[in-house]
Amino acid sequence: MCDSWIHLCIDMQRMFAEQTPWHVPWMATVSPQIVELAGRYPERTIFTRFMPPPTAxxxxxxxxxxxKKWPMMTGEHLLPELMDIVADLKSFVPPARIFNKRTYSPWFDGQLHEILTREKVETIVITGGETDICVLAAxxxxxxxxxxxxxxxxxxCSSADETHDATLELLGGRFSVQVEITETDAFLSDL
Known part of the structure; x- marks a missing residue:
C-alpha cells in the first residue's frame, strides 16, 4: 500500500444511528471496524456528514x-446534534476532518477532490453508510x-440488506478494475 491514501468514512451520524425515520440498524455492527481504522489513522480520516436543508x-x-417526503428530517424539525458524527468517532476529530455535503455524493461541488488533489491522494478507502446510496455515490x-x-x-452498511448485497456485487463485479473489495483486517495487515 502506498502512502497516498485516505479513509473516507461516509455519514456515520447520529441521525442514522439513533431512532429516526432514517435509522440504519447495521451501523452498530460495522462501527467497531470503522473505529479501529479511524483510531489507527485519524490523520488520514475524513468523515462526511449528510446535512439536510433547513426546509424542503x-x-x-x-x-x-x-x-417533502421526509419533512421531519429537515433542519426545522431535526435536532441539530443528530447531524453530528457518532460519539465513538467524534473523538478522532481533530486530526480527522469533517466534510459536509447536501447530496449523496461528496464529490458534487468539487471541493473534496480539490483538497485531495493538493494532498496528492491516489487511493480512497471507503467505510460507512448507506452502501446502496451515499457509499455507492462516493x-x-x-x-x-x-x-x-x-x-x-x-x-x-445499509438499512436494506438486499440492495446492500447487490451494491457490493455490482461494485466488485462490474467495477473490479477500479474498485477493490476487502475486509478491514486484511486492509490493515497489508499496510
Missing amino acids: DAMPGMWKNYY ALGAVDLGYRVILLKDAV
Whole structure:
C-alpha cells in the first residue's frame, strides 16, 4: 500500500444511528471496524456528514420533493446534534476532518477532490453508510475521478440488506478494475 491514501468514512451520524425515520440498524455492527481504522489513522480520516436543508423549499428540483417526503428530517424539525458524527468517532476529530455535503455524493461541488488533489491522494478507502446510496455515490464518483477505490465490506452498511448485497456485487463485479473489495483486517495487515 502506498502512502497516498485516505479513509473516507461516509455519514456515520447520529441521525442514522439513533431512532429516526432514517435509522440504519447495521451501523452498530460495522462501527467497531470503522473505529479501529479511524483510531489507527485519524490523520488520514475524513468523515462526511449528510446535512439536510433547513426546509424542503431550500433545495432545488427533485431534492425539494425528497424532503417533502421526509419533512421531519429537515433542519426545522431535526435536532441539530443528530447531524453530528457518532460519539465513538467524534473523538478522532481533530486530526480527522469533517466534510459536509447536501447530496449523496461528496464529490458534487468539487471541493473534496480539490483538497485531495493538493494532498496528492491516489487511493480512497471507503467505510460507512448507506452502501446502496451515499457509499455507492462516493465510490462511483471516486472511480470517475480516477482514484483507486478500496471498499471495506465489513465496514459499510445499509438499512436494506438486499440492495446492500447487490451494491457490493455490482461494485466488485462490474467495477473490479477500479474498485477493490476487502475486509478491514486484511486492509490493515497489508499496510
